[in-house]
Amino acid sequence: MRARSRPSVIGHRGAPGYRPEHTRAAYELAFALGADSVEPDLVATKDGVLVVRHENEISGTTNVADHPEFAGRRTTKEVDGMPLTGWFTEDFTWAELATLRARERVPHLRQASATFDDRYPILRLADVLDVVDTASDSAGRALGLVAELKHATYFDAAGLPLDELFLAELAAAGWSDHPGLVVESFEKTVLGRLHDGGFRGRRVYLLEAEGAPADRVAALGAAAPGYAADLTLRGLYALGSAAAPADRVDGISVDISQILHSGSVAVGLFGEDEGGVDIGAVTSDLVDLAHSAGLFVYCWTLRPENGMLPAEFRRSGRDDEWGDWRRLYAILLHSGVDGVFADHPDLAVAVRDGR
Incomplete structure (x- = not known):
C-alpha cells in the first residue's frame, strides 16, 4: 500500500459550492470551513491591476451585461486559440470593474449559491491577500494562497505581463516572503520568469490531460509538444531536475481523471484497514512517478454534484443532486496527492480527517 500523506485542502475559488466564486464571502467561508489555502485565478485590467476572475471574459460571472454604459465593449477575441465573445477585463479599468457584482457561474447546478447573485463586488488580488491575512490571525496559523496566473502569453501580447504585475503586488502587500505562497500556471514560461524576477515561493505547473500549453504553441506552432510529453517519466524528471533553476518547478497539478484509472470503481475505501481495496486498483501511478521525480502533486477539482462527477x-x-462524492473524495485524498482543490472545502476536510 502506498504511503499516505495528509493532503492540504485548497478552497477552489473560495467555497463556490456555497457562494459565487471569487467573492470575499466565498473566500472567508472557505477558511471558516477548514480550508488550508484558497485559490484565486488572476487576470489583468487595462490599467495593470490583477483582478480575481476565472477568465478574462466576465459575462458569465458578473452582471456586466446589465450595465448599459459598457454595452459597446462587448466584442469577440481569440484567447489561447479559442474565439470568445463577451466583455474582457483588459478592456476595463479597475475603477470600472469595481462597479460590477458577481454572479454564480453554474446556476443550474448551484441554485442556492445563485441566490447571492449581485450582492458582492469582484475583488483584486490585494483584497484576497487581506482576507488570507485576517483569516490567519483568527486561526492562529499561517493560511495559504495558491494563485493561478491565467493566459500569461495572451496578456504578454497585450502589454500586461502577469509575472511583473504579480511580483509588484506581492511586494506592495508585504507578501513576497509569505510561507504559504504558491503560484501555478498552465504555461511554464511565466513560472520561469517569476523565478528570474526573484519569486521564491513554490511554483506549480498545471497539466491538462490533452492539448498543448499556449506558450509553446505561440513559440512553435503546430510542432509544439503537448502536455502528454510532460507527463511521461522523462518529462516529470525534467520538470523536477532541469539544469536551469528557472526551468524547474516544485510540483504539478492535474485533473482528477489523471489520478484515477479510467473506469475503475472501488466498492469501499482502500487499504487493509479501510475496506480491503488496493489503492493501486483504482488509481494511476502518476502520483508515485511525480514524487520519485521530486515533485509534489495537487489534483482538481473535487465537486459533489452529479453533473460534475466522473x-x-x-x-x-x-x-x-449529489452523487457518490464521498467515495471519490476518499480515493483521491488517500491516493498520495499532496493537496486537493475543492468547491466545498468542508466535505474534503471531513473525508480527509475521517469525520
Missing part, C-alpha cells in the same frame, strides 16, 4: 460516481437523479 460517470462512475454519479447516482440517479438530477445533475444538481
Whole structure:
C-alpha cells in the first residue's frame, strides 16, 4: 500500500459550492470551513491591476451585461486559440470593474449559491491577500494562497505581463516572503520568469490531460509538444531536475481523471484497514512517478454534484443532486496527492480527517 500523506485542502475559488466564486464571502467561508489555502485565478485590467476572475471574459460571472454604459465593449477575441465573445477585463479599468457584482457561474447546478447573485463586488488580488491575512490571525496559523496566473502569453501580447504585475503586488502587500505562497500556471514560461524576477515561493505547473500549453504553441506552432510529453517519466524528471533553476518547478497539478484509472470503481475505501481495496486498483501511478521525480502533486477539482462527477460516481437523479462524492473524495485524498482543490472545502476536510 502506498504511503499516505495528509493532503492540504485548497478552497477552489473560495467555497463556490456555497457562494459565487471569487467573492470575499466565498473566500472567508472557505477558511471558516477548514480550508488550508484558497485559490484565486488572476487576470489583468487595462490599467495593470490583477483582478480575481476565472477568465478574462466576465459575462458569465458578473452582471456586466446589465450595465448599459459598457454595452459597446462587448466584442469577440481569440484567447489561447479559442474565439470568445463577451466583455474582457483588459478592456476595463479597475475603477470600472469595481462597479460590477458577481454572479454564480453554474446556476443550474448551484441554485442556492445563485441566490447571492449581485450582492458582492469582484475583488483584486490585494483584497484576497487581506482576507488570507485576517483569516490567519483568527486561526492562529499561517493560511495559504495558491494563485493561478491565467493566459500569461495572451496578456504578454497585450502589454500586461502577469509575472511583473504579480511580483509588484506581492511586494506592495508585504507578501513576497509569505510561507504559504504558491503560484501555478498552465504555461511554464511565466513560472520561469517569476523565478528570474526573484519569486521564491513554490511554483506549480498545471497539466491538462490533452492539448498543448499556449506558450509553446505561440513559440512553435503546430510542432509544439503537448502536455502528454510532460507527463511521461522523462518529462516529470525534467520538470523536477532541469539544469536551469528557472526551468524547474516544485510540483504539478492535474485533473482528477489523471489520478484515477479510467473506469475503475472501488466498492469501499482502500487499504487493509479501510475496506480491503488496493489503492493501486483504482488509481494511476502518476502520483508515485511525480514524487520519485521530486515533485509534489495537487489534483482538481473535487465537486459533489452529479453533473460534475466522473460517470462512475454519479447516482440517479438530477445533475444538481449529489452523487457518490464521498467515495471519490476518499480515493483521491488517500491516493498520495499532496493537496486537493475543492468547491466545498468542508466535505474534503471531513473525508480527509475521517469525520
